[in-house]
Amino acid sequence: MLIGLVMFIILMGFTFGSRVGLTWPEKFVRDTVGFVQGVFYKPASYIAGFFEDVRELKDVYEENERLKKAVAQYARESAEYNMIKNDNINYMNLLKFTETQKQKYNYDYRPANVLSVNQDPNNHTLVIDLGAKDGVRLNMSVTSVDGMVGVISHVGNFTSTVKLLTTLDPQDAKRQQIAATVSDKDTFGIIESYDKKTKMLKMTRIPEDDPIKEGDLIVSSGNGGVIPRGMIIGTVDKVEVGEFGLTRTATIIPAANFQDWKTLLVVFAPEEPKG
Structure with a gap:
């Protein structure tokens, strides 16, 4: 019926295209078509909106679950950190640390x-x-x-x-080097250059038997007295044999996006x- 009405209007348009205004039968047909379109369009739009809301609700639920896990992990790590911090303060008091020594890493x-x-x-x-x-x-x-x-x-x-x-460049006479370590291992290395093509940092002078591996978090060690201890540098992408085979070299993905x-x-x- 709807198709028939549309065709009728098109035919009348061709027949009476030169007239100004519409007759009452033409107005009736136009209003009827508009009403029928509204009857079908509104329910369809409501149904489409309903499914869109369901998808958004599912995304919100999944994000909420991820946030719950993150908060739970933060709570556990915070409690562990406070315990370690209190133990550290007690050990410093027992060893009679000076106030300067106690505040050394209080950034x-x-x-x-x-x-x-x-x-x-x-x-x-x-x-x-x-x-x-x-x-x-x-x-x-x-x-x-x-x-x-x-x-x-x-x-x-x-x-x-x-x-x-x-800007780290080993060829620069005034180059800035960063003594680095793995956050949870006894590791040593030097962050000495940045590759502009790969957008990776290079960590050298790593001992051959060092336990460093892919995915390790690299932080500044504090050695040298310039860069404070614990500054996050990035994560290990891969570890290779060094230039002369006596040390190892690691490629580091920078934590900052620059x-x-x-x-x-x-x-x-x-x-x-x-x-």
Whole structure:
């Protein structure tokens, strides 16, 4: 019936195309077709919307389950961390640590807004809105919520320049190297370069019998006194035999993504006492 009505309207359009206005039979047919279309369209749209809501509800449920697991894991890790922290404080008191020694790894993370980014591949830097007046010093570490970004290379009164890890180059006479370790193993290595093609960091000088393996979390060891201990660098992608066969080399996937930053964190480590 609907098809017949539509064809009738088309035919009348061809027949009376030159007229201005419609006759009452034509108006009746047009209104009838519109009514019939509405009768079929509305239920169909309600049904489609219902199934779309069901799909969204399923996605929300799955996301809720993932969040529950994450919260439960965080609670367990938080409790374990507090126990270890209290044990550590007790051991330091028993061993008569000085207050400076106790505060050595008590870092303060201060947020800084990114003002500008220099995309020059040979001098990849950015400028943040913290400077000397805020206590920023040369070689302070800068990190994102994901992982370490770089170090402070220049300090002004109100702004500072951050040299990114993507500028690490073993051929650079003033190169910045990072002593690194695996978060839960007795591992040693040096983060010394960044491959612009693969977008990977290179960790060298790893002992031949080191237990490092794919998937391990790499953090700064704190050796050398420049980069604080525990800064997240990335995860191991693969481990290979070193250049002369006496050591091993690891390819590291950086934790930070090195793009689209708006806010970063400057790491304020306690200053070593002078004298």
